[in-house]
Amino acid sequence: MKEAQLIFDQIRKWGLRPSDVSFNTLINGYCKLGNLEEWFRLKRVMEDINVSPDAYTYIILINGFCKDSRLDDANQLLDEMCDRGLVPNDVIFTNLIDGNCRHGRVGFVVEMYDKMLRKGVKPDLIIYNTLLNGLCKNGQLSDVAR
Incomplete structure (x- = not known):
């Protein structure tokens, strides 16, 4: 570097x-x-x-912050991105859902999923698998059925 x-x-x-x-x-x-x-x-x-910063900048950063367990920073970057008029994509939401699931923040994950839908991002198989895996690992089977 x-x-x-x-x-x-x-x-x-x-x-x-x-x-x-x-x-x-x-x-x-x-x-x-x-x-x-x-x-x-x-x-x-x-x-x-x-x-x-463009959308790709935010993808890099959100991924990095999630991997470093700095979830509040990652979530704040999503808000900053939206405030700048940039539209988050499925990659960003997958990273946020995965990171928050890995740290047991299930309530936040459900909110994030709802936010993703409101932003017009359609879940793909990767997002569904990430959600299923995270919710099951956290014992939230009732949320999986949702």
């Missing part, structure tokens, strides 16, 4: 403006290494040069 960050910094020194793809590549690398705090620094840089 050190080399990637150096190249990214060099792009700016050359007077070029990094794109959302440039940022997403760095953010993804940092998330895979578990360095989620780097997101906050990169977000400030993005704002400074008027580059907005």
